[in-house]
Amino acid sequence: MYKLLLAALMFLACQPSITGGCSNTVIAESKSPDGQYSATFFERDCGATTDYSSLISLRESNKDFDTEDVEIVVAIDGRSDIQMQWTSRRSLWIDPGDSEVVRHNGRWRDVQVSVKEQ
Numbered sequence: 001m002y003k004l005l006l007a008a009l010m011f012l013a014c015q016p017s018i019t020g021g022c023s024n025t026v027i028a029e030s031k032s033p034d035g036q037y038s039a040t041f042f043e044r045d046c047g048a049t050t051d052y053s054s055l056i057s058l059r060e061s062n063k064d065f066d067t068e069d070v071e072i073v074v075a076i077d078g079r080s081d082i083q084m085q086w087t088s089r090r091s092l093w094i095d096p097g098d099s100e101v102v103r104h105n106g107r108w109r110d111v112q113v114s115v116k117e118q
Helices: 002-013
Strands: 023-031 037-045 053-060 071-077 083-088 091-095 101-104 111-115
Touching (some): 023 083, 037 083, 071 111
Antiparallel strands (some): 037 053, 053 071, 071 101, 083 091
């Protein structure tokens, strides 16, 4: 019984979403041309047993960036030198460099999110 309880506690301690064990570092932010939305490029580090993730999220500009409540539109495993640029007030273009995109949501609300083909 003791070993089972210890194993369960160790499992829970290793779950970042439960313990908040991940750290997030904002790399860059960019507002849409009309100032309504903000795109945030940040890296997530969940410890030695996982790789970094490079993420881009979108939010309304009047709201603060909150890592607990993000709407991710592009995700890349590992660290990446992502470039992002608003090409119009409702169009965000992402260049992931040499990195492979593992998740891409083409739309967020009324914003078109495009990723450079590799």
